[in-house]
Each structure stands twice: as C-alpha cells, then as structure tokens.
Amino acid sequence: MRIIQTDLLCLGAGLAGERVAIEAADNGFSAICLSIVPARRSHSSAAQGGMQAALGNSAMGEGDSPDVHFADTVKGSDWGCDQEVARLFVDAAPVAMRQMAFWGVPWNRVVPGEQTYYKGGKPFTAVEKAENEGLIHSRNFGGTAKWRTCYTSDGTGHCVLYTLDNRAAQMGVNVVDKVEAIALIHDGDTCMGAIARCLKTGELTAYLARATLVATGGFGRIYRESTNAVICDGGGLITALDTGVVSLGNMEAVQFHPTGIVPTDILVTEGCRGDGGTLLDKNEYRFMPDYEPEKAELASRDVVSRRMTEHMRKGLGVPSPYGDHLWLDIRHLGEQHIRTKLREVDEICQSFLGVDPVHQLIPVRPTQHYSMGGVRTNKDGAAYGLKGLFAAGEASCWDMHGFNRLGGNSLAETVVAGMIVGGKIVEFLKGSETTFSTAAVRDAMARQTARIADLVACKNGSENPYTVRNAMFDSIMQGAGIFRNGADLEKCVGELQEILGRARKVGLRSNGKGANPELTMALKIEGMVKLALCVAYGALQRTESRGAHTREDFPARNDRDWLKRTLATWDEGADLPTLNYEPATGIFEMPPGDRGYGGGQIIPMEGK
Numbered sequence: 001m002r003i004i005q006t007d008l009l010c011l012g013a014g015l016a017g018e019r020v021a022i023e024a025a026d027n028g029f030s031a032i033c034l035s036i037v038p039a040r041r042s043h044s045s046a047a048q049g050g051m052q053a054a055l056g057n058s059a060m061g062e063g064d065s066p067d068v069h070f071a072d073t074v075k076g077s078d079w080g081c082d083q084e085v086a087r088l089f090v091d092a093a094p095v096a097m098r099q100m101a102f103w104g105v106p107w108n109r110v111v112p113g114e115q116t117y118y119k120g121g122k123p124f125t126a127v128e129k130a131e132n133e134g135l136i137h138s139r140n141f142g143g144t145a146k147w148r149t150c151y152t153s154d155g156t157g158h159c160v161l162y163t164l165d166n167r168a169a170q171m172g173v174n175v176v177d178k179v180e181a182i183a184l185i186h187d188g189d190t191c192m193g194a195i196a197r198c199l200k201t202g203e204l205t206a207y208l209a210r211a212t213l214v215a216t217g218g219f220g221r222i223y224r225e226s227t228n229a230v231i232c233d234g235g236g237l238i239t240a241l242d243t244g245v246v247s248l249g250n251m252e253a254v255q256f257h258p259t260g261i262v263p264t265d266i267l268v269t270e271g272c273r274g275d276g277g278t279l280l281d282k283n284e285y286r287f288m289p290d291y292e293p294e295k296a297e298l299a300s301r302d303v304v305s306r307r308m309t310e311h312m313r314k315g316l317g318v319p320s321p322y323g324d325h326l327w328l329d330i331r332h333l334g335e336q337h338i339r340t341k342l343r344e345v346d347e348i349c350q351s352f353l354g355v356d357p358v359h360q361l362i363p364v365r366p367t368q369h370y371s372m373g374g375v376r377t378n379k380d381g382a383a384y385g386l387k388g389l390f391a392a393g394e395a396s397c398w399d400m401h402g403f404n405r406l407g408g409n410s411l412a413e414t415v416v417a418g419m420i421v422g423g424k425i426v427e428f429l430k431g432s433e434t435t436f437s438t439a440a441v442r443d444a445m446a447r448q449t450a451r452i453a454d455l456v457a458c459k460n461g462s463e464n465p466y467t468v469r470n471a472m473f474d475s476i477m478q479g480a481g482i483f484r485n486g487a488d489l490e491k492c493v494g495e496l497q498e499i500l501g502r503a504r505k506v507g508l509r510s511n512g513k514g515a516n517p518e519l520t521m522a523l524k525i526e527g528m529v530k531l532a533l534c535v536a537y538g539a540l541q542r543t544e545s546r547g548a549h550t551r552e553d554f555p556a557r558n559d560r561d562w563l564k565r566t567l568a569t570w571d572e573g574a575d576l577p578t579l580n581y582e583p584a585t586g587i588f589e590m591p592p593g594d595r596g597y598g599g600g601q602i603i604p605m606e607g608k
C-alpha cells in the first residue's frame, strides 16, 4: 500500500486550499494540496468580478467600514448566517486584500481626478481624491451600500490564484494534481487523512495527515445548468457525508446567478450590472425598476433571479430553442469600457455566442452558481463530528453567507477563511498529536479497492453512471430550482430516492482502472445523488422562504420557527439524510429585520 504522510492535507488547491496550506507551511508544517486539475485551473480562476473588503479608498467607497460590510452581509444572508463568523470575516477582509497586494496581486488602483462611472445604466462623474492615488480601487457589486469590491480588471480570481500558487510554491507546499480524494480515513472520532486515486494510473494512495482540510469548492454540477466548472461536483462533501458523522450545513441554500449566458451557462460577471448593465425583456423593455424601484438590477442575486423568472413566467421572456431567456444590455457602456474593463465578458460573448456586446444584446438566464451549503464547521473551521477535520471556502458552511451570499464575498471568504482557519489549524497542529490507526487505514483502503473492483466487474449491476446522472439533473432542475413548492419537492425527493437505488447499481462498460472518466463518474455518482437529496429533502422540510430558498407555498421568512441551520448526516445504507437543526447564530449583533429589497412578508421572532 502506498502511504504518504504530512502534517496538513488539503483536499483542493483552489484559493481556499492553497491559502490554508500557505499558513501551515509558513509556520513550519508540511502541507500537501491534492487537486483534480492543475491548481491554476481550479474553479477560483474563473471568478471575474472581485473580492469584497471595506477599504474605503475610492470616491464611491468613501465612509465604508467593516460595520457597513457586516450589515450588507447579514442582510444579504437574509439573517441565515452566523453573525460571529460574518464579523470575523469583515474585520479581516481589508487585511487579506493588502496581504494579497504584498504578495503581488495587481489590483486596479485609484486614479485621482474626475472619473466617469455608471449606475442603473446612467453615467455619472465622481472625483477621486489626490491623496488616495494608487490605493486599491473598488467597484460596484450587487447588494452593497458602498462600492467595496476590489478587482483586477475582470480577471480577479485568475490573478489571485496565480499569486497564491506562486506563494505556495515558494513556501514548499506540495501541490499534487490529477489526484482525486475518494474517502476520508477515520475511526468515527478522528480524521487521519484520505484515500486518493491517481487519475492517470488509477493507483490508490493513503495520505495520512494530522489535519485534513476539505476545500473542494462548490457542488453546482449536481444541476444541469450551472456556471460551475465540471470539477465542481462536491467530491469533498461526498467524502465527509460518507463518514456518517460529519454534518453538512444548509444544503438547500443554493444560489442562482442572474446572468448565465444561453445556452452554454457560462457566467458573465455581475460587474456588468455593477457598471450599469441593464436587463431587458422580449420587448427590450427595462423591467427591473418595476419590481425593485430602489436597487433595480443591483438587488441581491436571489432577488434578481426570482424577478427574472417571474417576468419570464408572464410570457415576457425571449423564446429560443434552449428555452426562454432575457437580455443583458451593456451597449451604452461604450467600446472603450467593454473592451478594457469588461474584456473577459467581451471575449466570452464573442467566442461562445458570436455576439459583440458593444453592439448586440447578450442572452441570459438565471443559472445555478454558488453553494452556500457545505461541510458545517465552527468559527475555527473545524468540522462537526471528526477531530482533525476542517473545511474552508465554498466547500464549507463556515456560514457567513446564510441563505444568500453577496457577490464578491466568496472569493474574499476563501482568502480570509484561509488566513483564519489556517491559523487555527496551526494552533491545532502545535497543540496536539494524532495517533494513526493501521486498522483504519487498512479498512479504508480495502473498502475503496473493493468498490473499484465491484464497479469494473459490474457486481452490483450495470446501470450507466451518466444515465443516472442525467436522471438526477432532470429531477433536481425540475423540483429544487429557484421557485420551490411542497408538491414538487416531494416528487423530487421520491424520484431521487429511486435514482439513488440505481446509482448503487452502476457498473462499467469500459474496463480500464487508470485514466478512465467512466470509473471516475461511477465512483462519485452515488454521492452526488446523496448531495441532491440533502438539497431537496432539506428544502422540503424548510417550510419558509429565506434568501435563495423560495417556497411558493410558504412565502414568508419565518423567524419564529426557522431562524436555524439545517444539519444533514447520512447513516450507512439509508436512503434519506438525517436532518437536525441548530440556531442560525449564537450572537445577534444585528437583529432580524427587513433587507430593504425583495419585498416579502416576515413572521417575527418570538418576543420581538
């Protein structure tokens, strides 16, 4: 058996995984990051828009502070977040942005003098102060009171990830790609690392670690229409759920982004609307101000996505062979602005749609985009249920996002959580020793070896893993999308249970154990369907509407009964998750109130 030992094992080499690994390496611990793809191809590199931090350097950010950022974050979360975590985050975000600058991120900077910006489709001028020349600039992003989104043109994720990957290399972090974690090694009490499969040779390796971090990103690929990369299939969450003791938090909290392009579902950044892009219907009428007079296109993502869907349901969408869509109009921003500040949007539209956004409208529809749910952790990033297991980034439910994360808050979360959770992991590594159990390692390895042999031999059946996946897509797209209701969710849960039965009977047509995509899919399809069930069953039980979770049969946000977080675990052999609940937040720095957009009724907390 191939065994590799390290202090810290990060499942994932995106921004969160690498940032945590750097913290450990900086403190003298050995760190390994595993990744399906080369680190720089992690999904973080696709983020165009930017990262939120209250620096207050720009004219439109003047007067900003962590307090204002905190209020935006809590309102955005529809009071579903852990307010202590949101506070930790907003206070540390400015430090993290400056640290990124120190490490080499080429942030766009303030240029003094009169500048033209856009809001609500209209240009206006603002004067940038001479004394702020060269400080980190910021742009407008959905749902914020001040402009605080730091950016590097429209390639923020790309620049920050490259910078962190360089830093990780400098610090001696061992980043291993084309390796996929398929199970955690544990004894029901302590996590001791993971079993990982080489995607080139098929060889299994036991990575033994004193601390293990799940940083595998979102699980958007359980939906057919998603802006997520194909590697965002929830691999780390599946390994956590399979332990039977680790909880996943708020899996029903799934964000849809208003502007996925049709039909490829590639995202065009929120920066388009932030910079003044408008949404038009089939009559080329700008409809958002009718629904949201105050914020219009800049209301939070859950609100804009819902309003778009509502508008299309009225028959005002643009018919297309791929279903109805709406238009995003950025033409009025002008050629200079689009070709420079929205360069990537320009390229995406030209390459994938044959549309020139300087002169033409862009077809868009709301598309699955972000997973607020994930491995539930405490404020130190430690997972519930297993000592030595941590989570950070989109794979986690650290929970500063509640039921809707703000644009720009998740990239920032990766590096801020990376810094904070990384620090806590360092304390953990300094303060405790792990005893590795040879029985746990041997059992984990034997189990995975047997699973692969069974799949290759079609021992449990010969269901096609891709057919099963497509059935899951149909079910979840239909039952657990933007608008949800009891009847559809019940149907969806029933269908997914049946699909889970089929996922347990998959077998291979191909027989290679090495570079074999069919085997890779077969190994994770049961877990993906389980994640889909956590979403749909959690959504069925949550009889209220909060943030991105909208129940047509329970339209009010119910602070009396549902100011709580769903915790899902999975017992071996079960065909549904076990759901438990905990209070959404231990501390109310900001008591529940109106978000100021989106409308909707609120059932107040008892005693309010």
Ligand SMILES: Cc1cc2nc3c(=O)[nH]c(=O)nc-3n(C[C@H](O)[C@H](O)[C@H](O)COP(=O)(O)OP(=O)(O)OC[C@H]3O[C@@H](n4cnc5c(N)ncnc54)[C@H](O)[C@@H]3O)c2cc1C
Binding pocket: 011, 012, 013, 014, 015, 016, 017, 034, 035, 036, 037, 039, 042, 043, 044, 045, 046, 047, 048, 049, 050, 051, 052, 156, 157, 179, 180, 181, 182, 215, 216, 217, 218, 227, 228, 229, 231, 232, 234, 235, 236, 267, 269, 369, 370, 392, 393, 394, 395, 407, 408, 409, 410, 411, 412, 414
């Ligand atoms: C198109 C798009 C644009 C976005 N733009 C913005 C934005 O402008 N601002 C913002 O704040 N947020 C944005 N987001 C969200 C943000 O990019 C992500 O939340 C964030 O980058 C996630 O980082 P991460 O490190 O948690 O995960 P990722 O960057 O997704 O990294 C996950 C890592 O885990 C690895 N991995 C996965 N499964 C396994 C496994 N089983 N074993 C081993 N390794 C595994 C992958 O190879 C990868 O290295 C955007 C998201 C999308 C989809």
